[in-house]
Amino acid sequence: MSVRVVARIRPLLDKEADKDTIVRADSAEPGGPHTIVRIPNPRNEAEDFSFAFNSVYDQSTTQETLFTSEVAPHLKSLFQGFDVTIFAYGVTGTGKTHTMRGGLKLADRGVIPRLLSGVFRRGKKITKDSGGKTTVHVSLSYYEIYNDKVFDLLEPPENRSSLGLPLRAEANGKTVVAGLTERACVDLKDFEKMYIEANNNRVTAATKLNAHSSRSHAILRVKLTQVTGDMVRQSTASAIDLAGSEDNRRTDNGKERLVESAAINKSLFVLSQCIEAISRGDKRIPYRESKMTRILSLGQNNGITVMILNLAPLRSYHLDTLSSLNVSSRAKRIEVREIENEVVFKQVPKQGSHSLASGNAQRQPLRPLANAHNVHNVNAAAKDKEKEKEKDPTKPVKAFSVYTDKVKPVTASLATKPIANSSQARRSTLSKRPSEHEPTSRPSKLARPTAASLVPPSTAAGSSSMTVSAAQIEAMVEKKVSEVLAARAAAEKSAQQPTTQAQPDVNEAVQKRLEALERRIDSDEWRDDSKSDGLRYLLAARQHKERGNDLAALKAYEMALAYFPGQVKLMGKVERLRARLGMTEPPRSPVRSARKKRRDRVVDSEADYEDAEADVEEDDESFSPAVLKSKSRRRKVKPSGTPQLFTDDEPDERAQKLLDIVNSRDVARIRGLVGFGAKKARGLVDYLELVGAEEDGAGRIESLGELRAVPGLGGRAVERAYEGLMVPVV
Ligand SMILES: Nc1ncnc2c1ncn2[C@@H]1O[C@H](COP(=O)(O)OP(=O)(O)OP(=O)(O)O)[C@@H](O)[C@H]1O
Numbered sequence: 148m149s150v151r152v153v154a155r156i157r158p159l160l161d162k163e164a165d166k167d168t169i170v171r172a173d174s175a176e177p178g179g180p181h182t183i184v185r186i187p188n189p190r191n192e193a194e195d196f197s198f199a200f201n202s203v204y205d206q207s208t209t210q211e212t213l214f215t216s217e218v219a220p221h222l223k224s225l226f227q228g229f230d231v232t233i234f235a236y237g238v239t240g241t242g243k244t245h246t247m248r249g250g251l252k253l254a255d256r257g258v259i260p261r262l263l264s265g266v267f268r269r270g271k272k273i274t275k276d277s278g279g280k281t282t283v284h285v286s287l288s289y290y291e292i293y294n295d296k297v298f299d300l301l302e303p304p305e306n307r308s309s310l311g312l313p314l315r316a317e318a319n320g321k322t323v324v325a326g327l328t329e330r331a332c333v334d335l336k337d338f339e340k341m342y343i344e345a346n347n348n349r350v351t352a353a354t355k356l357n358a359h360s361s362r363s364h365a366i367l368r369v370k371l372t373q374v375t376g377d378m379v380r381q382s383t384a385s386a387i388d389l390a391g392s393e394d395n396r397r398t399d400n401g402k403e404r405l406v407e408s409a410a411i412n413k414s415l416f417v418l419s420q421c422i423e424a425i426s427r428g429d430k431r432i433p434y435r436e437s438k439m440t441r442i443l444s445l446g447q448n449n450g451i452t453v454m455i456l457n458l459a460p461l462r463s464y465h466l467d468t469l470s471s472l473n474v475s476s477r478a479k480r481i482e483v484r485e486i487e488n489e490v491v492f493k494q495v496p497k498q499g500s501h502s503l504a505s506g507n508a509q510r511q512p513l514r515p516l517a518n519a520h521n522v523h524n525v526n527a528a529a530k531d532k533e534k535e536k537e538k539d540p541t542k543p544v545k546a547f548s549v550y551t552d553k554v555k556p557v558t559a560s561l562a563t564k565p566i567a568n569s570s571q572a573r574r575s576t577l578s579k580r581p582s583e584h585e586p587t588s589r590p591s592k593l594a595r596p597t598a599a600s601l602v603p604p605s606t607a608a609g610s611s612s613m614t615v616s617a618a619q620i621e622a623m624v625e626k627k628v629s630e631v632l633a634a635r636a637a638a639e640k641s642a643q644q645p646t647t648q649a650q651p652d653v654n655e656a657v658q659k660r661l662e663a664l665e666r667r668i669d670s671d672e673w674r675d676d677s678k679s680d681g682l683r684y685l686l687a688a689r690q691h692k693e694r695g696n697d698l699a700a701l702k703a704y705e706m707a708l709a710y711f712p713g714q715v716k717l718m719g720k721v722e723r724l725r726a727r728l729g730m731t732e733p734p735r736s737p738v739r740s741a742r743k744k745r746r747d748r749v750v751d752s753e754a755d756y757e758d759a760e761a762d763v764e765e766d767d768e769s770f771s772p773a774v775l776k777s778k779s780r781r782r783k784v785k786p787s788g789t790p791q792l793f794t795d796d797e798p799d800e801r802a803q804k805l806l807d808i809v810n811s812r813d814v815a816r817i818r819g820l821v822g823f824g825a826k827k828a829r830g831l832v833d834y835l836e837l838v839g840a841e842e843d844g845a846g847r848i849e850s851l852g853e854l855r856a857v858p859g860l861g862g863r864a865v866e867r868a869y870e871g872l873m874v875p876v877v
Pocket residue numbers: 156157158160237238239240241242243244245246357359360361362389390391392457
């Protein structure tokens with residue numbers, strides 16, 4: 148089943164004029180339901196572009212209608228064990244928060260409060276219909292991704308660690324937030340109180356385009372646990388209000404807003420790249436390039452996904468609207484596996500096992516079900532279905548399998564019934580974890596090891612360091628990093644309070660690796676990574692251009708411009724593309740804007756503005772060869788013990804040798820330079836290829852100053868490579 152993509156066009160606001168309306172909902176056939184969005188071609192207003200969606204809601208659509216048509220039908224699936232994800236996507240000010248959260252009046256309530264209302268209502272009915280045998284338990288977690296950091300919205304801002312919460316990849320490949328609060332929620336009133344408080348913790352600010360603009364992506368997870376007897380089923384509804392993309396030529400954003408905006412735009416750009424890569428069938432999907440895409444895992448998570456594309460009907464949004472229509476119409480092609488979560492059985496806690504209150508209960512359980520979002524054991528389910536099929540090929544395969552620790556299959560009729568829960572449910576499954584104190588306990592079948600990896604429990608602990616694979620070490624390290632970061636966050640939170648939680652032992656190799664990783668987390672290497680973002684945008688722009696998608700190419704070039712402001716060639720491309728797209732009257736052309744900024748730099752002494760410019764200058768300097776030629780902008784680097792490297796003078800013999808190696812574009816030779824690993828070498832060659840393609844094959848680096856400016860390198864790297872070359876210095 149594909150992602151369901153629906154579009155919603157918001158009504159005009161008070162100050163907006165009817166004559167500026169350019170976006171319309173339409174039907175594929177006369178009298179049919181609206182499934183098409185029409186918008187004029189910016190190059191030729193007489194011609195319309197049409198984008199087809201699963202459904203299109205026009206300006207008159209009420210909150211009630213949208214919920215009843217797009218969300219309510221999935222409540223049943225949620226209770227059947229499917230995970231449901233609903234997310235709002237669109238440009239700033241198009242109505243995402245209105246759609247997801249809505250207003251306080253009953254009629255204005257958005258998808259989220261209505262969803263919770265539906266969950267409680269249905270839960271009560273199930274309990275009643277089962278004569279109390281089935282209980283339904285709801286718990287919430289709510290967090291935001293602000294400037295690519297994850298913050299718990301159920302905790303007050305003063306408890307936040309500036310580092311944010313770490314993400315952790317589970318063994319099954321799913322991404323979860325480590326150390327997130329999960330609160331039980333008993334009824335709608337309880338929810339509303341929690342939700343209103345949490346929303347006050349969310350970062351919003353007034354921008355020129357929206358008086359209450361969300362500056363973060365907000366993710367609400369509603370975990371449903373149904374328990375009947377010893378059977379437990381969990382499923383999760385995720386409601387996501389993404390921040391909106393912003394065209395900063397229209398926002399007049401100051402420094403803080405600009406930083407936020409860059410983070411928002413980057414994550415949305417990565418999302419669009421993911422959508423494009425999935426719809427093209429690429430093997431590599433760039434999920435990992437932003438936290439939002441890692442968490443959203445579009446196309447990776449099972450269950451049901453609905454994307455609500457919010458649109459403003461206005462001409463002033465023309466290009467942005469086209470861009471988001473392009474992205475979302477591709478999202479329709481994303482296939483999602485519609486697989487429900489498996490039922491597991493509670494186990495009576497054994498003597499000596501850990502209770503929830505103990506330290507171990509805080510850890511991520513080994514079993515996939517216990518606390519992950521959108522977690523399914525697809526392989527286990529598939530294998531079981533295969534086995535059943537082998538036994539009797541005529542027998543239809545069950546929709547899902549049920550396991551007990553006694554390996555007692557449960558009848559399909561019992562298993563398919565929705566099952567209730569209690570807050571103890573999770574505790575019970577948690578207590579099933581095999582632990583050091585419980586050597587005879589048996590892992591759940593869901594997580595049962597393969598025969599090859601089976602080790603007698605008594606020897607397992609002692610020999611673990613010998614049997615773990617590289618992937619397992621990776622997982623252990625990542626887990627440990629998450630734990631350390633979570634512990635650090637907790638320590639910051641409780642200020643002076645010392646951390647009492649003991650860290651579990653790890654072997655020496657893992658510990659060393661961990662320390663190296665921690666150093667890396669704090670080091671400047673991340674800055675280098677972020678610099679290469681600009682390069683990614685350029686690459687993406689080129690790909691779009693080659694495919695003839697000028698609009699997407701323009702967007703990508705504009706994004707790149709944020710990393711390389713003042714790059715004359717880049718600005719020229721943006722101008723030409725805008726002209727080709729018929730955007731004769733841009734609100735403020737990037738070239739003019741950049742020129743104005745440069746002029747302003749001289750005349751405008753306003754501190755904020757200067758600060759913002761200074762930040763921009765940093766990146767500016769680190770890319771543009773054109774800019775590097777301007778001596779006034781050049782960073783003065785005087786390496787100790789080496790001649791003045793970054794001058795316009797003729798390169799000395801050693802510098803020339805270094806440049807020859809670099810210009811050879813031979814990854815193996817470049818890797819031989821001191822301080823150049825495979826990643827840096829490949830990045831450099833990619834850059835040269837790209838610049839070469841942009842400049843009709845030239846793309847040579849002529850000086851160490853230019854080399855230093857390559858994204859991902861920097862002065863220190865060049866110095867080290869230079870110093871490491873075995874050429875006698877005259
Ligand atoms: N369907 C609608 N009916 C009435 N008003 C709406 C509707 N959609 C949006 N609005 C109004 O439009 C304005 C902008 O909406 P909203 O804040 O939800 O946008 P947004 O897409 O979440 O923006 P941002 O990305 O900046 O947070 C608000 O004043 C909101 O009340």
